[in-house]
Amino acid sequence: MKDSKRHISREIGLEIGHILGKGLFKLDHLHYGMWKKGLEPEILNLHIAQDEYCKFIISHIPVEVKTVLDVGCGTGAFSKRLVDLGYKVDCVCPTPYQNKRVEELLGKTSEIFKCKLEEIQTSKKYDMVMFCESFQYIDLDRVIDIAASLLKPGGYMLICDFFKTQSPDLCAIKGGHKLDKFMNLMGQSPFRIIEDIDITPEMAPNIDIVDRTTREVMVPAISAVERFFQSQHPIVLKLIKWRYRKKIEKAEVKYLKGNRSGKNFAEFKTYRLFLCRKVK
Numbered sequence: 001m002k003d004s005k006r007h008i009s010r011e012i013g014l015e016i017g018h019i020l021g022k023g024l025f026k027l028d029h030l031h032y033g034m035w036k037k038g039l040e041p042e043i044l045n046l047h048i049a050q051d052e053y054c055k056f057i058i059s060h061i062p063v064e065v066k067t068v069l070d071v072g073c074g075t076g077a078f079s080k081r082l083v084d085l086g087y088k089v090d091c092v093c094p095t096p097y098q099n100k101r102v103e104e105l106l107g108k109t110s111e112i113f114k115c116k117l118e119e120i121q122t123s124k125k126y127d128m129v130m131f132c133e134s135f136q137y138i139d140l141d142r143v144i145d146i147a148a149s150l151l152k153p154g155g156y157m158l159i160c161d162f163f164k165t166q167s168p169d170l171c172a173i174k175g176g177h178k179l180d181k182f183m184n185l186m187g188q189s190p191f192r193i194i195e196d197i198d199i200t201p202e203m204a205p206n207i208d209i210v211d212r213t214t215r216e217v218m219v220p221a222i223s224a225v226e227r228f229f230q231s232q233h234p235i236v237l238k239l240i241k242w243r244y245r246k247k248i249e250k251a252e253v254k255y256l257k258g259n260r261s262g263k264n265f266a267e268f269k270t271y272r273l274f275l276c277r278k279v280k
């Protein structure tokens with residue numbers, strides 16, 4: 001029950017993020033941006049940084065790959081880009097809002113599995129199974145075997161996502177599987193890791209942007225709404241604040257205590273690209 005509530009709130013968070021990101025800042029993707037040297041980390045540049053992230057991943061797709069399963073494809077913008085480059089791409093995504101966007105973008109060119117990866121039913125086999133910032137959402141005890149079962153012999157699994165390091169989990173940004181557990185599981189899996197690239201420094205500035213946007217946009221906006229309610233419906237506001245007092249306290253600690261920073265992210269998380277080949 002708790003997990004399903006968390007899943008719904010994460011999915012709604014992604015939906016709101018996409019509506020605001022697309023409408024205000026021309027953002028097509030649901031992943032963070034990759035901040036190359038010289039690109040000022042600010043929200044108006046995020047679409048450029050997201051584009052850099054896509055280019056980085058594309059540059060690591062092995063030449064023999066022709067068919068791709070994009071797991072947790074978001075709104076399908078990256079899949080569309082791969083289709084335009086000549087790849088045959090299918091998608092997996094459990095979220096109706098995102099699947100509607102994917103269908104609009106990809107039409108009949110791709111099969112869309114409208115379910116969690118853990119529930120996929122197909123006999124298709126791909127050259128590559130790809131996870132762009134979606135690996136962390138999938139059950140770590142199952143995801144590697146499922147990916148292997150969807151690949152042709154010699155196929156690839158590409159993961160670009162963040163993981164928790166061995167430091168205690170004091171990061172204000174939640175999410176990410178434990179890196180040491182992932183490495184252990186990979187050691188017993190049919191895969192061999194052929195590339196492992198640490199891009200934490202290029203990804204950490206996203207957290208400073210999220211933090212700045214929270215402080216400079218969200219907090220003043222919420223405070224204005226609160227003042228409006230205070231003037232119109234003071235009793236209702238008091239009741240709402242009392243009813244949700246624990247959540248409000250938690251949000252204040254999470255968003256306003258200065259722990260949400262790129263520095264904090266780089267201390268407790270590691271953002272990696274793993275290219276793995278199925279060898280058994």
Ligand SMILES: C[S@@+](CC[C@H](N)C(=O)[O-])C[C@H]1O[C@@H](n2cnc3c(N)ncnc32)[C@H](O)[C@@H]1O
Binds near residue numbers: 073093115133134
């Ligand atoms: C942060 S978004 C990344 C979206 C996209 N890959 C991109 O780069 O823009 C995470 C995605 O994973 C999807 N997702 C969450 N749980 C999943 C699961 N169990 N199986 C497949 N996809 C899942 C979400 O619906 C969302 O599309």
